[in-house]
Amino acid sequence: MSTFQGRLPTFELTCRAERVLEEWQNITDRAAKVYDSLAKDTQPAYFELVYMLCLMQTNLHKLYMACESLT
Numbered sequence: 001m002s003t004f005q006g007r008l009p010t011f012e013l014t015c016r017a018e019r020v021l022e023e024w025q026n027i028t029d030r031a032a033k034v035y036d037s038l039a040k041d042t043q044p045a046y047f048e049l050v051y052m053l054c055l056m057q058t059n060l061h062k063l064y065m066a067c068e069s070l071t
Contacts, residue, residue: 017068021061028054 031054038046 017061017065021058021065024054024058024061028058 028051031051035043035046035051
């Protein structure tokens with residue numbers, strides 16, 4: 001891996017960010033399937049403890065990618 005003054009080149013950072021976003025999107029999709037398969041009385045707890053966190057991480061990484069594209 002080439003570095004420039006101890007920092008990764010932008011291309012490598014972008015590729016990593018895209019991979020991380022894809023992974024979070026995959027996890028969120030899987031969490032959605034579990035959420036949909038749960039009984040209605042257990043969905044709120046699963047949403048708060050698991051699904052919402054996955055959604056937030058996916059959204060956060062989308063925000064990171066958007067900010068990166070502005071610079």
